[in-house]
Amino acid sequence: MTDLLDSLFAGRAGGFRPSPVRDFWEVSMEPGIISLAGGNPDLSVLPLDALGEVAARVIRERGLEVLQYGGGTGAPGAREAAARTMAAEGLDVDPDLVQVTAGSQLGLDLVVKLLCDPGDVVLAEGPSYVGAIGLFVGMQVDVAHVPIDGDGLLPEALAETIARVRAAGRRVKALYTIPNFHNPSGVTLAAERRPEVARICRDAGIAIIEDNPYGLLSFDGGTLPSLRSLDPDNVIYLGSFSKVVAPGLRVGWVVAPESLRRPLQLASEATVICASVLSQAVVEEYVLRHDWLDVLAGARGRYQARATAVLDALATGAGPDVTWSVPRGGFFTWVTLPAGTDVHAVLDAAIERRVVFVPGSAFYADGGGAEQLRLAFSLEREEVLAEGVRRLLDAVTEVTT
Amino acid sequence: MTDLLDSLFAGRAGGFRPSPVRDFWEVSMEPGIISLAGGNPDLSVLPLDALGEVAARVIRERGLEVLQYGGGTGAPGAREAAARTMAAEGLDVDPDLVQVTAGSQLGLDLVVKLLCDPGDVVLAEGPSYVGAIGLFVGMQVDVAHVPIDGDGLLPEALAETIARVRAAGRRVKALYTIPNFHNPSGVTLAAERRPEVARICRDAGIAIIEDNPYGLLSFDGGTLPSLRSLDPDNVIYLGSFSKVVAPGLRVGWVVAPESLRRPLQLASEATVICASVLSQAVVEEYVLRHDWLDVLAGARGRYQARATAVLDALATGAGPDVTWSVPRGGFFTWVTLPAGTDVHAVLDAAIERRVVFVPGSAFYADGGGAEQLRLAFSLEREEVLAEGVRRLLDAVTEVTT
Numbered sequence: 001m002t003d004l005l006d007s008l009f010a011g012r013a014g015g016f017r018p019s020p021v022r023d024f025w026e027v028s029m030e031p032g033i034i035s036l037a038g039g040n041p042d043l044s045v046l047p048l049d050a051l052g053e054v055a056a057r058v059i060r061e062r063g064l065e066v067l068q069y070g071g072g073t074g075a076p077g078a079r080e081a082a083a084r085t086m087a088a089e090g091l092d093v094d095p096d097l098v099q100v101t102a103g104s105q106l107g108l109d110l111v112v113k114l115l116c117d118p119g120d121v122v123l124a125e126g127p128s129y130v131g132a133i134g135l136f137v138g139m140q141v142d143v144a145h146v147p148i149d150g151d152g153l154l155p156e157a158l159a160e161t162i163a164r165v166r167a168a169g170r171r172v173k174a175l176y177t178i179p180n181f182h183n184p185s186g187v188t189l190a191a192e193r194r195p196e197v198a199r200i201c202r203d204a205g206i207a208i209i210e211d212n213p214y215g216l217l218s219f220d221g222g223t224l225p226s227l228r229s230l231d232p233d234n235v236i237y238l239g240s241f242s243k244v245v246a247p248g249l250r251v252g253w254v255v256a257p258e259s260l261r262r263p264l265q266l267a268s269e270a271t272v273i274c275a276s277v278l279s280q281a282v283v284e285e286y287v288l289r290h291d292w293l294d295v296l297a298g299a300r301g302r303y304q305a306r307a308t309a310v311l312d313a314l315a316t317g318a319g320p321d322v323t324w325s326v327p328r329g330g331f332f333t334w335v336t337l338p339a340g341t342d343v344h345a346v347l348d349a350a351i352e353r354r355v356v357f358v359p360g361s362a363f364y365a366d367g368g369g370a371e372q373l374r375l376a377f378s379l380e381r382e383e384v385l386a387e388g389v390r391r392l393l394d395a396v397t398e399v400t401t
Numbered sequence: 402m403t404d405l406l407d408s409l410f411a412g413r414a415g416g417f418r419p420s421p422v423r424d425f426w427e428v429s430m431e432p433g434i435i436s437l438a439g440g441n442p443d444l445s446v447l448p449l450d451a452l453g454e455v456a457a458r459v460i461r462e463r464g465l466e467v468l469q470y471g472g473g474t475g476a477p478g479a480r481e482a483a484a485r486t487m488a489a490e491g492l493d494v495d496p497d498l499v500q501v502t503a504g505s506q507l508g509l510d511l512v513v514k515l516l517c518d519p520g521d522v523v524l525a526e527g528p529s530y531v532g533a534i535g536l537f538v539g540m541q542v543d544v545a546h547v548p549i550d551g552d553g554l555l556p557e558a559l560a561e562t563i564a565r566v567r568a569a570g571r572r573v574k575a576l577y578t579i580p581n582f583h584n585p586s587g588v589t590l591a592a593e594r595r596p597e598v599a600r601i602c603r604d605a606g607i608a609i610i611e612d613n614p615y616g617l618l619s620f621d622g623g624t625l626p627s628l629r630s631l632d633p634d635n636v637i638y639l640g641s642f643s644k645v646v647a648p649g650l651r652v653g654w655v656v657a658p659e660s661l662r663r664p665l666q667l668a669s670e671a672t673v674i675c676a677s678v679l680s681q682a683v684v685e686e687y688v689l690r691h692d693w694l695d696v697l698a699g700a701r702g703r704y705q706a707r708a709t710a711v712l713d714a715l716a717t718g719a720g721p722d723v724t725w726s727v728p729r730g731g732f733f734t735w736v737t738l739p740a741g742t743d744v745h746a747v748l749d750a751a752i753e754r755r756v757v758f759v760p761g762s763a764f765y766a767d768g769g770g771a772e773q774l775r776l777a778f779s780l781e782r783e784e785v786l787a788e789g790v791r792r793l794l795d796a797v798t799e800v801t802t
Contacts, residue, residue: 067649
């Protein structure tokens with residue numbers, strides 16, 4: 001068989017790389033394995049009977065609408081649900097400004113299409129979300145990482161990175177950031193740093209892409225001012241129902257400055273026409289007419305208990321050279337192993353002990369993260385998580401001694 | 402308010418243009434208007450109660466699966482449903498070769514990402530599907546149209562176009578074609594031309610993107626050999642549930658030659674992670690466990706009666722200088738007005754008469770189609786369609802006399 005296509009691939013074809021997180025999916029599904037790898041939300045809190053009835057009703061009563069092609073900016077109800085979700089976090093946005101997307105990942109794809117030429121540079125926390133890095137690299141956009149500490153992005157490092165990339169003759173288009181309960185590091189950008197980050201980007205003439213899937217998942221129910229609220233004309237806000245309703249519906253949204261809104265709609269239509277209209281209707285009914293915030297509060301309590309289980313197990317079992325972040329929400333903590341530790345050797349030893357995590361290098365475009373790893377606590381019960389951490393620390397001990 | 406983003410747009414940002422088809426949506430929805438514009442399927446044939454119960458059951462019984470993130474190549478059941486749909490058209494494909502996409506439009510986006518650098522050329526029928534043209538242009542890919550007649554693509558014109566584009570120093574990557582019940586022309590690529598089209602592309606070293614959303618919508622139930630079956634190593638097949646199940650679910654698929662399959666999965670994950678898992682489950686249950694082909698046969702009968710109503714009304718009322726294609730399936734006929742007619746003046750006169758259609762220029766990347774228009778007969782009843790054609794012909798008469 002001769003496959004003729006090899007010679008026809010575009011320059012960007014080689015850039016789409018396997019996501020290490022997705023690659024761990026299969027081993028995560030093996031019986032008896034404890035997965036600290038995937039950042040899937042815990043859906044067992046959802047009222048499945050009620051959601052099933054919602055889906056049946058929208059098809060029965062609005063089938064000719066929810067099974068037909070939908071509008072390019074999204075269904076009015078889904079746009080309202082997005083605005084309502086932002087309002088629950090203290091963000092006041094007119095639903096007319098919401099561009100519904102077929103998941104937040106598509107929102108980022110559209111923004112990259114509209115802002116980034118091949119060879120452009122986007123800044124991102126080091127480490128950063130593996131799916132964003134994969135998209136940037138696939139679209140021939142280079143990622144320059146900005147160091148973080150326990151309070152998120154370091155403003156002075158942000159300014160230095162912009163200057164350094166520009167001194168190398170490169171064009172910087174945007175800062176991609178997850179300010180709340182960051183994936184993978186678990187840290188939150190401190191309130192006092194937010195105006196500074198917004199100002200540095202505005203002064204430098206680069207956009208901010210604010211990715212906020214976890215903002216409603218603080219353990220104490222508190223929220224911080226969004227970057228969008230600090231500079232709405234320079235911040236592209238990515239929202240998602242994946243962590244607060246359900247990821248399988250694949251509904252997210254973008255709230256962008258005015259000049260980007262019509263191009264976003266057109267790029268979305270050209271890419272997917274619209275998000276699943278059925279999914280949009282389910283989101284609408286659930287967010288506008290059910291006690292979804294009560295359900296979410298229950299989920300938040302679970303995530304907090306699980307985070308505590310992981311942090312306690314680390315505190316109890318880790319040697320003095322192992323450190324970790326202390327998340328105040330979200331799904332993750334970020335562990336730094338003793339200097340010189342080969343995290344891939346730790347992974348091999350961990351899988352032998354039937355526990356899996358994602359090595360830190362997955363979250364860097366530049367080979368960083370070699371001694372670090374991400375632990376997700378969103379999906380397993382506390383005692384399982386604690387046992388997983390014990391096995392992981394055994395693996396670390398084996399590799400480092 | 403200062404919107405800083407203007408200076409940051411990428412080269413491709415200006416290329417995403419409004420779809421004229423989508424722009425007519427709003428006027429189509431006005432009360433009293435007869436729409437011959439949008440190619441929406443008639444969903445009133447669908448068993449909405451049964452589909453609602455399907456959705457409720459998959460959420461109730463498989464909610465932790467269908468509301469969670471899904472696999473990168475698609476759910477096994479949705480891949481099986483895609484293979485089953487191809488089998489109904491006489492195409493034998495292993496479900497393992499199916500890449501599920503969030504609608505067929507996304508399949509085309511992924512193929513463009515993987516095959517087309519900016520400045521590459523894709524060939525397409527003249528006229529061609531407006532959504533494909535919009536995506537190509539948005540992604541900085543130039544479209545060279547290949548003339549057609551009542552039997553579809555002219556093979557000699559295809560070879561000449563490839564030679565001409567290459568003589569201009571341009572790189573041709575693919576032929577994008579809709580061989581069955583073509584949108585917008587309504588014509589079908591004749592069986593005897595298919596091997597020749599496949600051979601010309603193979604000999605020229607360019608891929609074929611075979612877009613087949615309408616293949617199961619022949620009025621007589623017949624099918625023709627797919628281009629994929631004639632050269633599976635050089636044809637990328639795009640399938641869609643939009644016209645045979647429901648477009649609002651946004652589930653389509655790609656069957657690609659081997660070298661493209663893994664890149665397609667990775668590009669799909671980077672772009673949308675996966676299609677709506679709920680939508681995929683509804684497709685699976687409906688296609689694998691309901692009498693969907695009987696429902697489809699009913700829809701086909703309706704479409705045939707509607708096509709007949711439009712063609713009869715044209716034959717009865719059109720002047721000698723108006724010609725049109727005679728579709729044997731699908732949703733469209735393509736009307737050519739007397740030489741020199743300004744189709745946009747006809748459109749204005751038609752809207753005054755409360756009827757709307759899409760002017761031919763929408764279906765060309767190069768300004769062609771100035772004296773032509775597309776009539777869609779998929780959504781209105783026969784007597785309404787006939788009245789719409791009468792009003793349209795009145796508008797033609799007004800403009801041309």
